[in-house]
Each structure stands twice: as structure tokens, then as C-alpha cells.
Amino acid sequence: MGSKDGGGGGGGMAAQAGRLGVVASVAFNLAALAFYLRRRYFGGDDAAAVRKKAEAEVAPSSGKPPVTKDSIINLDHGDPTMYEAFWRGGAGERATIVIPGWQTMSYFSDVGSLCWFLEPGLEREVRRLHRLVGNAVADGYHVLVGTGSTQLFQAALYALSPPGPSAPMNVVSPAPYYSSYPAVTDFLKSGLYRWAGDAKMFDGDTYVELVCSPSNPDGGIREAVLKSGDGVAVHDLAYYWPQYTPITSAAAHDIMLFTVSKCTGHAGTRLGWALVKDRAVAQKMSKFIELNTIGVSKDSQLRAAKILKAITDGYDRAPAAGDDDDDSSRLFHFARRKMVSRWAKLRAAVAASGIFTLPDELPGHCTFANETVSAYPPFAWLRCGKEGVDDLEGYLRERKIISRGGGKFGADGRVVRISMLDTDEAFAIFVDRLAAMN
Amino acid sequence: MGSKDGGGGGGGMAAQAGRLGVVASVAFNLAALAFYLRRRYFGGDDAAAVRKKAEAEVAPSSGKPPVTKDSIINLDHGDPTMYEAFWRGGAGERATIVIPGWQTMSYFSDVGSLCWFLEPGLEREVRRLHRLVGNAVADGYHVLVGTGSTQLFQAALYALSPPGPSAPMNVVSPAPYYSSYPAVTDFLKSGLYRWAGDAKMFDGDTYVELVCSPSNPDGGIREAVLKSGDGVAVHDLAYYWPQYTPITSAAAHDIMLFTVSKCTGHAGTRLGWALVKDRAVAQKMSKFIELNTIGVSKDSQLRAAKILKAITDGYDRAPAAGDDDDDSSRLFHFARRKMVSRWAKLRAAVAASGIFTLPDELPGHCTFANETVSAYPPFAWLRCGKEGVDDLEGYLRERKIISRGGGKFGADGRVVRISMLDTDEAFAIFVDRLAAMN
Incomplete structure (x- = not known):
């Protein structure tokens, strides 16, 4: 590649x-x-x-x-460069965008719209993609755009916090939770919201629960664990795409967050979207983005629209249930094949090493593929049983592998998160090194 | 046009x-x-x-x-659509960007750099443009990129606030100040910083002073008014470009903010940059952007680089002191000609009406144009002397002109801010309506 x-x-x-x-x-x-x-x-x-x-x-x-054989292999971030091979192929040409110097100069995309900075073409392609994949209900929802889903996550916290001089809203998520949640929640010491840790340990009534499903870091399927009081859930569905997990039903939660980074691999485009049921919440989220960045790059929006269009068009040309060998225009099939192959190599390396364990495979019926498939998460949640290795992140770093330690996810130090989405070259060196550890 | x-x-x-x-x-x-x-x-x-x-x-x-003759004319925001005519011309073709589907997919631009999400090509063109214009010293400064200068402004507040559990840093600016400063400073009720109002009324020791020069809203040239204690200044130089004001010297402040929105007219691209002297401050600002949006759209960065390149290349082809009649490849000359013409029409309308006043013209020697020129600010700070008009924003709204009232800038209600950067059509209708008021 x-x-x-x-x-x-x-x-x-x-x-x-x-x-x-x-x-x-x-x-x-x-x-x-x-x-x-x-x-x-x-x-x-x-x-x-x-x-x-x-x-x-x-x-x-x-x-x-x-990377080279002796390089440091950085699998700390979920940098999705695995996808570059797909976009260098036939479908990629159809995703090329040309932006003339005079285009989209205004702050506004649709001045009368709730989300006035959302390009109508992007909204159309977002709705079209969800209809194709069947992973979320978009009809009856407001579509919002953000500078990545990270900005939309903050917009949701802003929108869900009570106005006025009350105590900050508690923000919780069941451990292991995405390591950015605490940092992003607390970095400005907001009086509107504050990180309150593991949802399973929380017993208050007023909270926002972050539900990341499939879960970053461990790939598990999650539902809100808290159901009492005045709590509200924000569903981070960044990984609810058919290359990572069976699509078992169309999600229809109050607030659902998505991002092109993990769906198509375009992390550098910094483009996320939210599907939001309640109009007042959508308005407040939009207000956050207005105050934070006065909208979202239109260049990114136009590019994301073109990319999503190329994906959906690809399936219009070669339907999901068609010839299984030609994935050059079918993104999810390309990516699933990659994930299947990488997980097989990783499990083989773990077996060869003998000191590691991984979560079990989770099968389910996928309505998109119309068959029973296993989950192949974008991160490996790798645990080490070797005596004396209490800091697995440090242990791997000494072996030139950069991972993210369990402590950052509210878990212990004998587990790390490893990105499964890097280049073929980096991934191959990583599994070779892992297999040799004992 | x-x-x-x-x-x-x-x-x-x-x-x-x-x-x-x-x-x-x-x-x-x-x-x-x-x-x-x-x-x-x-x-x-x-x-x-x-x-x-x-x-x-x-x-x-x-x-x-x-717009049409009977439209509402919205001059509330500084939407810089005036520039579209320039970019539809010859220079605009050279600013066209083509982004293949596989390009810049990674989160990273230069993983080892302080600002790891900054495209090296953008940094190069930023430095080149400042050398051409002479409005700021870039040598010896770190270049940071942001999702508009609004995000960089928040990054500066984050970087300048003391760590640890001290009281929030006071954020001040001399009235009339940019109306977004209080809102953006306070919307998250940060424990790190808080809006403390008019710098001229402030007498504490620990503060950040925002110095916007030329000033939004009134076009005045500003210097920091507070010089005592542990205060730090952030210079918002969004309008320090030769179409708006004489470039009298190369600014060399600790933190200087710029944006393509007001320099080139590409507001929809949401792209700003900062020149920062101190390495630790630059690092913390970069950290803010990492936490807030995990970097800045690379599509916007590539486009902005191409646009800045087209401007500088335009002057390489037709030097600043060349034939004054051909501005098709000289952005600043094109825009200055527009500003001169619009201000002449506005002053004529104000004279015809008799109920309004405007700030005086401020002349100075411009090192870029190499002649003495007047300032032609991007906003008109329009005051009404007519008896009974205490809410000028409301008075104009009844006449289908949307402006921004003085109260939002820490001034009184008899003054409003009017954007001078809208389309020719909208501006023409605006001055016609203004001239008829008495």
C-alpha cells in the first residue's frame, strides 16, 4: 500500500x-x-x-x-492513517475537492438556520450516509457540525449544564473511559460542569453520563449505567461503524456524536457532527460553537461532504451484499478486511508471546452486512500478566512502542490502549515486537 | 462585481x-x-x-x-464578502486549491514541533506575508495556528492564567472594546479567567489586557493602557493591514493575533494565527488548541497557505509601488481602493443626513505604501445626535439596517458599529438609506 x-x-x-x-x-x-x-x-x-x-x-x-525496523512506533493516538490506502485508490479520486479562491468566504452557510454555519451539502450527505449504514436514526434530528466531535462534546456539556449560579454539573462515564473526557471537561475549570469520574461509582442525581459505544478504549458495547434522577446521556458513537462492530440497530438517543476521523480516516480534517433530538439543546450547542470558534471550517465541511458522498456513491455502484472481493469503492468493506487481518495478526502475536491478554471477540448480527460478524475494535485493550510489569506503558516504551497507559482511562497500569489504525508498516513492526516479548 | x-x-x-x-x-x-x-x-x-x-x-x-432594495441589510457581523470580487479575478485562480482524497489524513503535521498540528507550508507563507507587509516582526517568534483568532484569544487567556487554585485572572480592555471579548471570556464560567471590564476603570495588579489595534469597533490606534503590576497584554492585530490603516512600524509585542477573515476576506475558512515570543506561552496555547479541538483543520490551513501565497506572489509580480491602476493581483491595493470609496460614500451620506457623526480620519505614513495615507477602518462607529434616539441599534433596525449597539462594546446606546466589508450591493443600499434619515 x-x-x-x-x-x-x-x-x-x-x-x-x-x-x-x-x-x-x-x-x-x-x-x-x-x-x-x-x-x-x-x-x-x-x-x-x-x-x-x-x-x-x-x-x-x-x-x-x-517508520523503519528500529523506529519508535507511536500507537498512542488513534491516528487513522490505515485509511490512506483506500483513498489513494479509485474511490479516492471521486473524493478530490477543488475550492476556487472566491468560494465560501462568508461566515454564514444558511443565515436563517439553527446551525447557521452548517453547509447544507454536508447535512445532506450525513443523512444519506446514516440511511445507507443504518447505524443511527437521523430523521427528526437536528444535524450540527463541529471542529471534530471533541468540540461537539464540549458543546453538549455547555448545553446540558443548568444556567444560573448552581453548582457545576457532574460529568461521569463508566471506567475504563476515554482518556480525553476528564482532561477536556476540566481544563478550563468551568463553573458549569466538572469531571466526577467513574459512572459506576457515582451516586448523585444531577449528571451528564458519557456513553462511548463501542467503547474507547476497550471496544465493549455500552449502555448508560445511570438511569435515575435528572441525568442525561451523551452518546459518543465515533466507532459505531460496520468496520469496527456489528450494526445491530439504528441508534436513536437524545444526543449522538460522530466524526469523520474514525469513520473515513480523515482526522486532519477535524470534522464531526451531532444528531440532536431537542431543538433547545441543539440551539445551545450551536451557540457554544459560535462563541468558541464562530462556526466550523467550510473547507473541511465541503471536503467531508465530498468524502461521505464518495462512500455512499461507492455503495450505490457496488452494493453492500455484492462481490466480496472488490472493495476499491466500498470503504466499510475495505476497512473491515483490514481490521479482520490486523486482529488476526495481533491475536497470533499475543498467543506467541504468552504474557498478554486481549478482550474476547464479540459477535453479533450486522444489519448492514446482513450476516453475523465479530467486532474488531479500533483500539486493542492489551493487558500484561507478566510478574513485575505494573507499568505496561513504560514497559512497552522501553521496547520503542508508545501506547497509552490504563491509568489515564480510570483503569490500572497493567493494561494499555493501542491504536489499530496506523499504517500497515507500523502495525507490522508492532506485532513483530509484541510476539517476541516473553 | x-x-x-x-x-x-x-x-x-x-x-x-x-x-x-x-x-x-x-x-x-x-x-x-x-x-x-x-x-x-x-x-x-x-x-x-x-x-x-x-x-x-x-x-x-x-x-x-x-439583497434587494427593500431587504433587511445585515451589517451586524463583519462578514468580509467585499473581498469576493478580488478573488473572482485573476489572483483568485492562483488561490484555487485541489485536495486529493488521500491527503493530510493524519492528526499530525509535524509531530516533533511545538505546534504539531501546524502545516509547515502555512507557517512559511505567514512569515513571508509579514515580511512583505512589514506589519509585524515574525523572526524570533513562534507561529501558532487556530480555528480563527477567536480560538487563539482563548488559548492566550488559558496560557496566561496562573496554574493552581488562585483566583481567576482579570481580563480587561479599554472601552469601547470588541463585543465578543466579554462573552467569549465568560461563557464557560472559567475558574482560570473572568471578564473585568473597561481597562481604564481597572486598578488591580493581576490582569490580561486585550489591546485591539486598529480598534474594533472604532478604528482607533491603541496601546496598552495598563502598565503596572503583573499584567500582560495580548495584541489583537486582526485589522493591522494596509487596506485599513497606515502601517507605521512592525509590531513586536509578546502575543500578536491575526486572522485571514479580515486580511484576505476568507471568514468561512476559520483560520487565524498567532506570533508568540515566549516558548512556554506558545506551548500552553498549543495545548489549549489540542484540548479544545485536537488541532486545526488542515484543509483550511492548506487553503490559507495558498491564499497568502497568492497575495505575496501578486506583489512579487506587480510591486507595491507599481502601476496604481492595476490592482487585480494586489490584494491590499484592491481593498484600500474599496475602503477609500466606501468611506467617501459613507461620509457623504452622513453629511446629507445631518443627524450622524463619525470618528475623524487618522492619517499616517504607511511604510508599505510608502506614502502618507488615512485610516479607513473596517467598521464605522456611527453616532446619532438626533433627539430621542437613545437606542440607535433599534432606530436603524426599524429602518431595516441591522447594526450592533454601543452597549455591547461598553459604550452608550447612541452609537452603533456598522460593518464596512459587506457586498457592494448591500453597502450601496445602506448608504442610500442612511442619507435619507433626518
């Missing part, structure tokens, strides 16, 4: 420079033709996309540097 | 649909050629930009709807 190693450096740079020369020359000819056609047939900007190749480009970064 | 009215609706829609047919047909031929060339010469993604025109597009919004 191409992965993200091409732009990195070393020997590849010279080869790439030569290739760019060819590109530039072909592009120049195209540009000349396009320029002629543009002047002849229309006065607009549509040829600019062709012409621009003749201009010097602003080179984008390629993320983390490529 | 083309402005943003094309996509709006009504009679224009059908005409546009017909035009799209032609575009699609031409594009299809281009696509076929490109497809052939791509297969023949290289296996990459470079022809995708051409091909994609043959695919159905995700239509972007066009912001606020177009």
Missing part, C-alpha cells in the same frame, strides 16, 4: 521530484488547453483546477514520519 | 443551470483527455481534479442571501 510514507523523505524524495517534473509538463499542456476552452466557452473558474498545476504548490505535510 | 449573489436563487438559478450544462460537457472532454494522459504518463492522482468535474458536485453555500 502507498500509505503516508511517500512524502516523508530519504531516497523517495528524488524519485518524487522527477515524477513531479513529468506532472508539471503534462499539467502545463492541460492548462493551456483549459485556458483556451475557458475563454472560449465560459468566463468562470472551472479551468483553474487544471491551470493551478502549472503554479508552484504549497506542499502539504504527510503527518508522522515513516 | 460578481459578489456572492450568483448562487442565491430566483431568476438566476435557471440561467446557472444552463451554464452548468456547458461546463459539464467541456469538463467531460477535458476529463477524457486527462484520463488518457494520466494512464499514459503517470499513475497518480493529478488528473482527478479534471475528472471530478464529470462527477456530481457537492454544492457549497453562498453565505447570506443576496
